[in-house]
Amino acid sequence: MPKSRTFVSPDTPVRWRVFHQLWPYLLEFRGRVAAALLCLVAAKLASIGLPYVLKYTVDSLNGESVTQAAVAAPIALIVAYGVLRLLNVILGEIRDTLFGRVTERAMRRLGLQVFEHLHQLDLDFHLNRQTGGLSRDIERGTSGISFLMRFMIFNIAPTLLEIGIVVGLLLTQYGISFASIILLSVITYVLFSMKATDWRTRYVHAVNQADSSTNSRAVDSLLNFETVKYFNNEKYEAKRYDKDLASWETARRKNRLSLFALNGGQAFIIAFAMTAMMANAAMGVAKGDMTIGDFVLINAFTMQIFMPLNFLGFVYREIRGSLANIDNLFTLLDEVPTVEDKPKARELVVKNSHIRFENVDFAYHPDRQILKNISFEIASGQKVAVVGASGAGKSTLVKLLFRFYNPTAGRITIDGQNISDVSQASLRQTIGIVPQDTVLFNDTLQENIRYGRPEATDEEVDEVIRLAHLAHFINSLPEGPKTQVGERGLKLSGGEKQRVAIARALLKNPPILVFDEATSSLDSHSERAILQAIKTIAVNHTSLVIAHRLSTVIDADKIIVMENGEVVEQGTHFQLLRNNGRYAHLWHTQQQSKNINALENREERKIDGI
Template sequence: MRSNRHPINDDTPINWRIFSQLWPYLTEFKVRVGLALLCLIAAKTASIYLPFILKYTVDELNAERAADAIVLVPFGLVAAYGLLRLANVLFGEIRDTLFGRVTERAMRRLGLQVFRHLHNLDLDFHLNRQTGGLSRDIERGTSGISFLMRFLVFNIVPTLFEIAVVVGVLFYNYGVSFALIILVSVVSYVSFSVKATDWRTKFVREVNQADSSTSSRAIDSLLNYETVKYFNNETYEANRYDVDLANWENARRKNRLSLFALNGGQASIIAIAMTSMMALAAYKVAQGDMTIGDFVLINAFTMQIFMPLNFLGFVYREIRGSIANIENLFNLLDKQPNVPIDENAKDLKIAQGKITFNQVQFSYRPDRTILHDISFDILPGQKVAVVGESGSGKSTLVKLLFRFYDSSNGSISIDGQDISKVNQHSLRKAIGIVPQDTVLFNDTIFENVRYGRPDATDAEVQQAIDLAHLRGFIESLPNGENTSVGERGLKLSGGEKQRVAIARTILKRPPIMVFDEATSSLDSQSEQAILTALKEISQGHTSLVIAHRLSTIVDADKIVVMGNGRILEQGSHRQLLDQNGAYKQLWQTQQSQHHESDIE
């Protein structure tokens, strides 16, 4: 199955376009962002002044002073140190609180945008997607937004700013030696971190790909639980899952070893730099060029620089990964549906409900045409059935009518309006469908019926349940209409799911009804009950019925017989039997099979 992931090459540079794409999400709370930046400046100012307070405190303690000054001056400096430390922490917390709302709203906005966009993509995309991998891409992408915004704005940029200030302070107060050690160490550390992180990006990506593959395999297997049981393939599924887990384990091992190499190199640079700074400071104190307070200040500044710098390496690695994950998210947003959405298209206006297929031609792939010059009308209030062997193109007509795909040639119109030129939402609102395979949400029967029109009242839902002859079944359940149907409706039988689908369509109240082999998988008793319900709800509606069993559509106003993507015959049941053509042959074949089954 084709993956929806978009891995980048190992030598691909950071996509800085990501930041311009994220910028609009930051501007929604300009005041909050401004206040957060002010708190950031205040916190960093307090942080830079802390080593100076330590220096003055130590020097005061070493100085010979009067008894009162010996107590008061150092005590005042210690109190100032405590206040600055408190200010540093408080301003940082206020900054995070203010900016937290910004990141959370950005995650919400972008998550919703991706969700809406996925629903706007065409059916072909969703037929080829991997649900587990796709959900992981969305989850990692939205989480990456929070990490990127928070740590880029409040860790990397402030740390670089602090390094520049400290280098300037050291150069101004203590000469070029200390400033040069810090500067060379920082440049070496950042260069090594960038190159090493770029080197190990492929290992991080392998872990993500293995993680997505493992998730997809597990979800796909669990969604097809019954099929696994039918074919006794639990061991086979477990072995396939274990292969994915083994790949994940191997990818994690390589990722862990590469991380060890990166952390070891960073630790070595920091150790050499700090040792050099302390040795030079100790030498200066011994020579009498610096005080013990200066030594403490140098030590404090060095610790203050390298602690966040060590964190900076981690942040860069994570930001690199976050950008890749966010890029996957934006790649999803960049996908354009094959069926274009025209925001300015006019709504479909239903006057009578006449449907016209005019020389419709369609192919899923260029090398294989599915429909050839299909032309027929469904007059207002008529019931028109389309029959034919499997693969003749019957269900494709339904997909084209709902505009999941656009026809290659020809047109489909409703009351003279080309459906390719009308608003898609209004088109699908006008059509109700009872599909062959009804998939329900993991919710109650009542809520699954309400899904036909979410704004319907409880009384309207109850009425739809009655019209679909679903009341008797519901009353037989211990929890009644509040019974959960399970994932994809697996707790219900085929006939029960079909009745829920009928009730849902009744609640929608569309002028056009489509029945896509709605009884093909049911037993005779269930089929008759469903047919009765379908006949009742289709009265007065324009109806298109895709049928396999001809006995279910003998009362159709017109029957369209298809074969190999072409219309072979059209007419009523009696007219087609009199023509002695393809329809009569299908009829006789099915009647013979039905007779043989009765004898058995």
């Protein structure tokens, strides 16, 4: 299982570059940002004014004689206290409302940019990444923006501002002892919180790692639901999942105990600071240097400073985690696809759909050559089949044609245009495919078919349903085309999914069609139906057919025979049979196997009849 990307070790530098990278996203609403910051400062000034109002209120009520006229002053102060308290809350709410729009838009913009970028990355990137872990990276990164803005901008920064102002006020009005106690206590508190948080990071990391591992395990198992069922491995999967859950449980327990140590230490520092400040103020009152109001003010300031710091350990850790998570998103954006459009790549212009593979070599890894000097062409309107044993490199041709990879040597052209020189979007717009394994979205049949051309009308979708021989099947369903197919199309059979793929290709209506072993997993009845549908839609199209069953391509204009990544024969079905080469050997082998299977089926029917 891949490790979680949320771990931030104590030695990991704080990624301040994130603020620079986020800044363009925040500047979309400059006015809102400025207004929110003004509300922040105003709310903090109102908060600092509250202890002074309390002081003067207490002092006015603490006189030797409180006449009716003298009562007016404390009443006015009490009203002022209420107004300041209200302002503090209201300004905070206005600030959050103003900046909330900024944060949400930044999350939206960055999330969309990462999503679009991931679709631009090459196939290798996605084959080597687990979808569950990748989705958690995106989720944590976008959530990290919200947390960072909420706590860094509206918690830590204002608290530091308030501490500076309060220390200055205490120093000028009450002497160095009060300012020193507050300053030293805050510094001790912050240093302890940071050190203790760094110490317990290992436990937080263990929890996150166990969480990601458990999530990835569950997603991987559920995505392979059919395979689990085929091999009757439900208990095995549950055992592996429970093992991950056990690691998660242990990590959570250790994390909880380390949190207890952090909170206990923080509570001790706060208690010591409060006691020292109150004792100092009490001595000042006893000596007559301070009033009861001053005592109240000192108490209020001390509590006011330490209250937002109470969660400093949590906030510090989460801010570092958020910075790391956001940085992970930008790291994803820094991923450079191996297949990119050239600067100012032109659009592919297709007139005849003439395809040529010219001396094409390809290797996924330098030490493993897949294709070796492949050369053939598909003339306009032709149906060309590529056959050969498994591992011969047939499906790799399709990936190269779609430009999921670039050839390591040679070139592929369409109407004389090198596909490496044109935009990938225009290239893929001209090619439709019926893949070996049709993966469907967890949506309705109608919307899965419409995916071939999202702007298509219902009438156009209905027409391709008829042409793909899906109408009878869909009409037999209680909800018709609105039937949900289930995640990855698990509710449909192989033949039904292949018909959906054919309908998609029909709806897209590209000049070039690719059939990548479209009938390899179907029974004979479904195969005949699919072949008839393929024959229908291949008319007036240039077609490349990847096939394992030779009987499905005997009508091809040309058959390319591949072995070990090389073209060993080319010709029509009858030409290749007359050559008595590799194709003839494959044909006779498959026919013999087909005859044996037919004989076995007849014997089984006889036994059943007895």
